[in-house]
Structure formats: C-alpha cells, structure tokens
Amino acid sequence: MSAVYAKRPPLGWTVHDSIIITRATILASFRIPEALFFQLIQPVIFVILFAYVFGAAIPIPGADPTSAPDASLYRQYLMPGIFGQTVAFAAAASTVGLAEAMQRGIIDRYRALPMSQPAALIGNTIANALRQILALTVLSITGLIVGWRINDGIWNAILAYLLLLLFAYTVTWVGAFVGLSVRNSETASTAGLIWIFPLTFLSNAFVPITALPTWLQYFAAYNPISSLVLACRELFGNPIGTQPDFWPLQNPVEYTIISCAVVIAIFAPLAVRKFRTAASR
Amino acid sequence: MIHGVPSPPVTADLAVDAHGLVKTFGDVRALDGVDLVVPRGTVVGLLGPNGSGKTTTVRILATLLQATAGTAKVNGFDVKSQADDVRRSIGLTGQYAAVDEFLTGRENLMMFGGLYHLDKAYVSERSDELLATFDLVDAADRPAKTYSGGMRRRLDLAASLIAKPGILFLDEPTTGLDPRSRIGLWNVMKGLVAEGTTVLLTTQYLDEADQLADDIVVLDHGKVIAHGTSSALKDEIGGDRLEVRLAREDQTSQAVSALVPLATGEIVTQDGLISAPITGGSTTLIEAVRALDAQQIEVDDIALRRPTLDDVFLSLTGHATEDETPAPPSRSRRRGPVRR
Numbered sequence A: 001m002s003a004v005y006a007k008r009p010p011l012g013w014t015v016h017d018s019i020i021i022t023r024a025t026i027l028a029s030f031r032i033p034e035a036l037f038f039q040l041i042q043p044v045i046f047v048i049l050f051a052y053v054f055g056a057a058i059p060i061p062g063a064d065p066t067s068a069p070d071a072s073l074y075r076q077y078l079m080p081g082i083f084g085q086t087v088a089f090a091a092a093a094s095t096v097g098l099a100e101a102m103q104r105g106i107i108d109r110y111r112a113l114p115m116s117q118p119a120a121l122i123g124n125t126i127a128n129a130l131r132q133i134l135a136l137t138v139l140s141i142t143g144l145i146v147g148w149r150i151n152d153g154i155w156n157a158i159l160a161y162l163l164l165l166l167f168a169y170t171v172t173w174v175g176a177f178v179g180l181s182v183r184n185s186e187t188a189s190t191a192g193l194i195w196i197f198p199l200t201f202l203s204n205a206f207v208p209i210t211a212l213p214t215w216l217q218y219f220a221a222y223n224p225i226s227s228l229v230l231a232c233r234e235l236f237g238n239p240i241g242t243q244p245d246f247w248p249l250q251n252p253v254e255y256t257i258i259s260c261a262v263v264i265a266i267f268a269p270l271a272v273r274k275f276r277t278a279a280s281r
Numbered sequence B: 001m002i003h004g005v006p007s008p009p010v011t012a013d014l015a016v017d018a019h020g021l022v023k024t025f026g027d028v029r030a031l032d033g034v035d036l037v038v039p040r041g042t043v044v045g046l047l048g049p050n051g052s053g054k055t056t057t058v059r060i061l062a063t064l065l066q067a068t069a070g071t072a073k074v075n076g077f078d079v080k081s082q083a084d085d086v087r088r089s090i091g092l093t094g095q096y097a098a099v100d101e102f103l104t105g106r107e108n109l110m111m112f113g114g115l116y117h118l119d120k121a122y123v124s125e126r127s128d129e130l131l132a133t134f135d136l137v138d139a140a141d142r143p144a145k146t147y148s149g150g151m152r153r154r155l156d157l158a159a160s161l162i163a164k165p166g167i168l169f170l171d172e173p174t175t176g177l178d179p180r181s182r183i184g185l186w187n188v189m190k191g192l193v194a195e196g197t198t199v200l201l202t203t204q205y206l207d208e209a210d211q212l213a214d215d216i217v218v219l220d221h222g223k224v225i226a227h228g229t230s231s232a233l234k235d236e237i238g239g240d241r242l243e244v245r246l247a248r249e250d251q252t253s254q255a256v257s258a259l260v261p262l263a264t265g266e267i268v269t270q271d272g273l274i275s276a277p278i279t280g281g282s283t284t285l286i287e288a289v290r291a292l293d294a295q296q297i298e299v300d301d302i303a304l305r306r307p308t309l310d311d312v313f314l315s316l317t318g319h320a321t322e323d324e325t326p327a328p329p330s331r332s333r334r335r336g337p338v339r340r
C-alpha cells in the first residue's frame, strides 16, 4: 500500500500546517514544567517587587488621589505596566525556542517537508502568543490580590487583554527573526532579551513619562509599549497620570494596533526569508 | 481531489542526477564540482572524512541549501525550481537526530505525517507499523527526551519514512551508535532497499558502505576522487593484506619465502612487520599459518587486514583522512557508467 494523502483542507495548507505546529509547540511547552514555572513566576516577582518595594517612592503626577485608596494607587497604576512588560518578554521565548530548534536540526526537517514554509513560523508565533493567556491569568489573579481592579467594565477589559495578546504576537515575530539570525541557543538567550529591556524600561510601564528627561520622553512616547500600557490603563479604568501631548498617547489603542501591524508587516516576511535560507550550522 | 505524489517526468530513471555542484561558504569551497548519479532502486554510499562535503551535498539535494553552481535533479525534479516536488519525493534523515524531544515518539510521527499532508487514519496506522519496525513500541508514548541516542536515531529514521518515500537521504545514520544498534539499523535499511527504495547514504566508514551500498562515491575536499563498487575500490588499493609479526627477527627471510606462494604481489617488510597482498581471505590466512608452522617459524601475531577508509584515502590522495592539507589534483578513477 502506498501512502494515502489527505484532501486539501477548506482553509488551505498554510492554515492546516500552522495548526499542527501550534498544537505541537503548545504541547511541548507544557512538558517543560520548570520553564513554565519560571515564565509564570517572574512577573509575579515583579509585581511584589514594584508594589511593595519601589511603590511608595514613585508618585503619579496628576492622578486624582481620591480615585482609589492611597496604598493601592500605585498598584493600580503598576499592573498594566507589568502586563505590558510580560507580553514584551514573550519575544525572548520565541528567540530561544527557534534558535534551539535550528541547532537541533528541527528547522532543517521542517524545511525538507512539503509543508507550507511560513506555517512553521506562524504556528510557532501563535503558540507563543497563546501561552501568554496563562501568564496573563496568573498575573491578573496576583494583581487582584495586591489590590488591582478592573474598573471600567468587562468589554473594555476584554479589549485590553486582546491588545496585550496582539502585542505578544507581534514581538514574537521580532523574536523569531532574532532567533533565526543568531542560530545559536546560548547567544539567543542574551540576544533575545537585550532589546526588550531598554524597550520596557524606557516606557511608561513603571514610571510616568513626565518623570523622564525631555529627550527620553520622545522615545518613550513613540515606544509602542507605552501606548499599549496606557491603553490598558484606560481600558481597565486604572489611573493614567498626566500625559504629555504626543499623538500616540492621545490615541493609545489606535497607535498600538497600527504599530503592531507595521512591525508584523516588516518582521514576518524577514523571519520567513531567514527561515527559508537558514543554515543550521 | 486526492493529491498524491506527482508522477515524475518519464525520463527520470535516475533518482539523483547532479552535475558540477559547487558550494562556497565565504572562502570555504565546500563542494568543488561534484557529479553524482544514483540510479533508481540502488544504494549509493557517499564516503568521505570530516569536512569533505557529504552533508553539503545531501543538503543541496534535499533543497535545504542552494548550490553556488551546478544543477541537480531528484526524482526528475529540479531542486531549485521544483523544490516542493522534490520534498514530496524524499525522506531525509539529517546528521543529527531531528525530532521534537518534548513530544512522544508517536506524537512526532503524527505531526510529521500531518505536515506531509497525509491522511490521518493512514498516518496513525503507519505510525504503529513504524514504531514496531524500529522497536519503539514500548517507548512510543514517552517524550523523545527520555530516549537513548540509538532510539532517537531510529525515531528520526521512522519519521522520514512516514510517507513511504521512494528516495531516502541518510546522512551518517549510524554515527554514534553502538554495534548492536548499528547492525539493527543496517537490517532496517536492507529491508527498505529490498522493497525498492533508492538510498543515498553518507558515511565515514568503509565497512558501512561495504554492507549497504551498490556503489561508492569517495569525496575529499569537495571533490569526487573515486567512484566504483566496494570491491573495485578495495582491489584498486591492493585488496586484503596478510600481516605477520615474528617472535624472532632472524626468521624474517625464511618467513617471506614461506609466504611467497600465497601472495598475489610483492611482500614488503617494514619494522619487523611482514605484509603480503593476498586474496581468498581467511582460507589463505589458515594456509599461511600452516606454512609458517611447517617451517617452525615462531609467530607473535598474524592477522588479515582488510583495507580501511584510511587505506583508500592514502592510496587515492596520498594523504591520510585526518590530514587537512589540500589534496593533490584529483585522479578520478572508474568514473564510467555506474554498474548495478
């Protein structure tokens, strides 16, 4: 008996193959309990660190002190920042994952298959973004415990979570490109993080933009993490502080969506091209 | 619509047909004009030391790399312009086992089957079959991370067989395996060949090529330096040799004269080791022991030495396999039509 091929699925092979890779990647990630544990525990540590250690030292200018009890004011402000930081770090997981897959020859194997070539990356990035659902759930619960609240209705909250997942999906493409470029899994763990740190800290994630030196305010204002975090603060009904007069900060939801679209439009084709020409050694 | 393996162009009685393959990586000329022909239904062994270009050749044929120059057809399809057709025609087992180690053996096979766009029920049945063939039934539902090196290799090979490809590329499939797993894998490969699979196999070991390959192509520094059947290559470098070490050096000339009737060529003596070219293998070895014993010559050690890859190299290139200096201009031998 010779091999029996499947019928062409209604949505085409790219969707079919992407689903297979997504499923395999998610399944695999649940088989590494240590990695899963640290991925979830890291943001929780950040919450505790900022909420209890630095919290008192960071004032939020312009916030209405009557809108929430004083002690939880910074925590209300902080949580969307931690959400933003967490999804930004999703990129690092994708960098390391792909560099490892490349080093182990899995990418070679995919590339020698008659599968849709972009699907290998689409599946990988979707899986990575979906994994953030778990991280966001753990974080939200931690947040609720330390006094963070959703104050502006469930639909706005859902929109905020969707924005966070869109952002996770976007940076995962950048992470994929970096991972396929460095090829080596040891380098990948550094290269995967090196650009995320300045990006998250030069934003409004932890301190108000107005607290930054003027020249940094420009960078922070156009940094998509700032608009993401601000959008989440607004949608969750958390304090936002005073905002300097920059378009991204006046229209944070729009700016976040536009910048995600632009970044995907640039990095997805770059990553797919790297994948096609990738040499494993 | 059932989408099956496209039928190859009628003229494709060659599973692999590559001409003048050149591949450069910066300054490194990994392949320097390789011609390679694999007739359908045969096994060709690509033999060469580290860095000779074996993996590069296989990667070009498997569409993973683009050649800098030259053309290659696999199953009648051009590797550059018809990559998808090539991928549907081949199974590839790379030099390093490439399975997802966090998935179980069965999950790996199901995943690769899906990515080959095979029917689900077929993949499930085929996975069971392959797990049994490769002695992985007990480990089928354990993550591949828990497998031994040999088991991973077997799973890797199983994954490349899921679509029953007519053409199989195996890059050093037994490197790093213990002798038992290696022989097990050889038997599996022999079974595939008996079913009509065409195999291009790379190896550093002459005995492996010997066991499996109809034809051997010897690569060195990115060039084909010899091409022929295993016995032809060995004959070329003088075939088997009988090596005798004596207990007493003063009996050397006596021993040489005793061996002359058995030798097929000149007997050389160096550092107390007598080396005589012979044919007839162990029968001749026994005769030699008898002849020496009849003359009461005291023997320390007597052995039949088969040519090794080193011998082939030494004789073909004038340098040993580990020697990194460039080869002298290649003397291609037996480059005529491939015999079956």
Ligand SMILES: Nc1ncnc2c1ncn2[C@@H]1O[C@H](COP(=O)(O)OP(=O)(O)OP(=O)(O)O)[C@@H](O)[C@H]1O
Pocket: A279, A280, A281, B025, B028, B029, B030, B048, B049, B050, B051, B052, B053, B054, B055, B056, B057, B095, B204
């Ligand atoms: N991606 C690459 N970048 C640079 N050089 C490369 C690359 N791949 C291979 N080479 C070089 O090309 C030459 C041939 O390498 P190749 O891997 O084909 O050898 P091989 O015969 O498979 O060796 P081995 O027995 O060690 O597997 C080597 O000199 C190697 O260093």
Ligand SMILES: [Mg+2]
Pocket: B054, B055, B056, B095, B171
């Ligand atoms: Mg190799």
